[in-house]
Amino acid sequence: MDEVREYGNNGFRKHQVVVETGDGRWDNPVPVEFTKDAIEKSQSLKIGDKVSIDARVNGREWTGKDGVTKWFTSINGYKVEKDGGQSDVPDEPDSSSFDTYDEYDDGVEDDVF
Numbered sequence: 001m002d003e004v005r006e007y008g009n010n011g012f013r014k015h016q017v018v019v020e021t022g023d024g025r026w027d028n029p030v031p032v033e034f035t036k037d038a039i040e041k042s043q044s045l046k047i048g049d050k051v052s053i054d055a056r057v058n059g060r061e062w063t064g065k066d067g068v069t070k071w072f073t074s075i076n077g078y079k080v081e082k083d084g085g086q087s088d089v090p091d092e093p094d095s096s097s098f099d100t101y102d103e104y105d106d107g108v109e110d111d112v113f
């Protein structure tokens with residue numbers, strides 16, 4: 001469980017929660033990011049809580065100054081239910097789930113061609 005962090009000058013906030021999805025024999029930690037209004041849905045979680053998380057999988061292409069292109073995947077949570085079906089916050093989809101902060105952006109616009 002991470003603390004809520006703020007990035008950049010525009011006040012972008014993110015809360016990262018790592019969910020253990022393994023079967024006890026093989027670990028499978030999955031980081032899930034909560035942003036904007038969805039942050040309040042994740043802040044009440046405690047280590048050891050059993051939860052179900054509804055999320056979107058987002059991809060991003062990034063080309064460095066060296067011309068090498070890389071792809072990044074993020075999982076953005078928008079709903080959390082603790083084991084037993086209880087959601088701490090009313091279920092409202094986040095209409096801005098694709099507005100994410102690019103932690104790899106150096107602020108310099110690169111020419112595409």
